[in-house]
Amino acid sequence: MCLGIPGKIVELYQQAGLRMAKIDFGGVLREACVETLPEAKVGDYAIIHAGFALNLLDEQEALETLQLLRDAGVLDEELNPSSPT
Amino acid sequence: MDLSLLNQTLRDERQVKAEIEKIRRRLTRSWVLMEICGGQTHAIMQSGLDQLLPPEIELVHGPGCPVCVTPLELIDKALAIAARPAVIFCSFGDMLRVPGSNQDLFSLRAGGADVRVVYSPLDAVKIAQQNPERQVVFFAIGFETTAPPNAMSVLQAKALGLKNYSVLVSQVLVPPAMHAILSSPHNRVQGFLLAGHVCTVMGYQDYLPIADQYRVPMAVTGFEPLDLVRGIYSVVKMLEQNEVRVENAYARVVKPEGNLAAQAIIQKVFQPVDRNWRGIGRIPLSGWGLRPEFSEFDAELRFDVGNIQTSESPLCIAGQILQGLKKPFDCPAFADPCTPQNPLGAPMVSAEGACSAYYRFARSSASMKG
Numbered sequence: 227m228c229l230g231i232p233g234k235i236v237e238l239y240q241q242a243g244l245r246m247a248k249i250d251f252g253g254v255l256r257e258a259c260v261e262t263l264p265e266a267k268v269g270d271y272a273i274i275h276a277g278f279a280l281n282l283l284d285e286q287e288a289l290e291t292l293q294l295l296r297d298a299g300v301l302d303e304e305l306n307p308s309s310p311t
Numbered sequence: 312m313d314l315s316l317l318n319q320t321l322r323d324e325r326q327v328k329a330e331i332e333k334i335r336r337r338l339t340r341s342w343v344l345m346e347i348c349g350g351q352t353h354a355i356m357q358s359g360l361d362q363l364l365p366p367e368i369e370l371v372h373g374p375g376c377p378v379c380v381t382p383l384e385l386i387d388k389a390l391a392i393a394a395r396p397a398v399i400f401c402s403f404g405d406m407l408r409v410p411g412s413n414q415d416l417f418s419l420r421a422g423g424a425d426v427r428v429v430y431s432p433l434d435a436v437k438i439a440q441q442n443p444e445r446q447v448v449f450f451a452i453g454f455e456t457t458a459p460p461n462a463m464s465v466l467q468a469k470a471l472g473l474k475n476y477s478v479l480v481s482q483v484l485v486p487p488a489m490h491a492i493l494s495s496p497h498n499r500v501q502g503f504l505l506a507g508h509v510c511t512v513m514g515y516q517d518y519l520p521i522a523d524q525y526r527v528p529m530a531v532t533g534f535e536p537l538d539l540v541r542g543i544y545s546v547v548k549m550l551e552q553n554e555v556r557v558e559n560a561y562a563r564v565v566k567p568e569g570n571l572a573a574q575a576i577i578q579k580v581f582q583p584v585d586r587n588w589r590g591i592g593r594i595p596l597s598g599w600g601l602r603p604e605f606s607e608f609d610a611e612l613r614f615d616v617g618n619i620q621t622s623e624s625p626l627c628i629a630g631q632i633l634q635g636l637k638k639p640f641d642c643p644a645f646a647d648p649c650t651p652q653n654p655l656g657a658p659m660v661s662a663e664g665a666c667s668a669y670y671r672f673a674r675s676s677a678s679m680k681g
């Protein structure tokens with residue numbers, strides 16, 4: 227639950243009074259709240275956890291971590307929270 | 312972006328091995344280190360680091376598994392609330408299989424209750440907006456990392472004037488748990504790997520007095536194998552030199568002061584409270600609860616669930632495992648009868664629980680005992 231996935235901010239907008247972003251996780255798009263990153267710009271990479279940005283990180287780190295999570299099979303699990311079966 | 316073309320330095324086995332060699336060269340005796348975070352426990356087991364490290368390094372696994380420490384009475388409360396017909400109960404996915412006294416949320420849902428898995432607490436707020444005639448309850452569990460989203464959902468519900476959204480809060484904190492571990496007469500932990508993403512939110516200043524008081528070095532540590540061995544090296548170096556500091560071995564992500572905007576959101580909504588930890592007991596000021604000005608969003612106040620009688624599996628030794636006193640293999644129920652499909656305790660369920668990490672990644676029980 228505390229893992230967090232790095233993704234690229236591709237769009238910033240306001241929604242219901244919150245600063246939100248569209249995040250690209252290596253091809254999968256998700257929405258996240260970026261109230262925690264007042265300095266974030268489009269093109270930045272951020273660690274997203276439970277639909278929230280925890281922090282910024284640089285592109286190289288972000289891409290490496292994404293690949294690692296994908297290899298470990300964690301990426302799908304985190305992005306598509308399904309119920310246990 | 313083409314991920315396959317990356318220069319994958321962090322994954323480079325050679326680098327990990329070189330770091331392990333550095334650790335080996337430092338060692339003059341054996342040391343017991345604890346990784347707090349269950350995500351790190353899984354990374355260690357999955358990558359086989361536990362086997363690659365010199366035998367002098369013993370890693371014991373800490374309490375950083377949010378669903379594992381969520382108290383049984385709160386899970387029973389969640390079950391009682393979720394069973395009501397007017398309620399939509401929302402939760403992070405790994406909570407569904409965690410056993411309460413009699414059943415879990417998953418079986419409750421199979422019996423017809425409206426229990427939904429959400430990715431973010433803000434999704435639960437949306438569900439509340441879309442279902443004004445129903446009560447939507449979010450199970451707001453977790454350590455410092457989930458506190459900003461959980462708090463934000465309450466702020467958002469307030470801003471939207473929602474009367475049908477509430478949170479069942481079980482928000483816990485790492486530093487008080489470390490106090491509890493270190494002050495135990497049975498404590499064996501000599502150094503700590505601090506949970507990288509908890510420190511991303513909160514920074515690591517709060518750990519300096521703990522390191523000083525108990526004379527234990529610590530390193531802020533990330534989640535990848537190379538991050539983990541760097542954290543271990545940093546702690547081993549300090550131990551061998553008889554130095555006590557808090558070093559940052561995850562500086563590419565963690566700032567000393569953490570994320571101040573996230574902390575401000577937390578502070579608006581939550582205040583420190585005593586919390587019960589499943590299997591461990593009450594730890595003073597070890598969590599957050601809603602501030603009085605947000606009590607209208609408190610599911611415990613909104614739903615009177617009466618008297619709850621809890622009963623824990625008599626076989627489960629999760630409490631001792633979560634404090635680093637025992638390993639999953641020490642549990643007589645491990646793998647038989649306790650499995651991820653039929654868990655007797657929360658650490659066998661969660662992707663962050665030590666028992667499930669051992670179950671999933673155990674190469675041979677003989678090589679992992681001891």
Ligand code: SF4
Pocket residue numbers: 626627628629632639642643644645646649650654655656657658659666
């Ligand atoms: S193996 Fe099962 S019964 Fe034993 S401590 Fe772990 S969760 Fe509890």
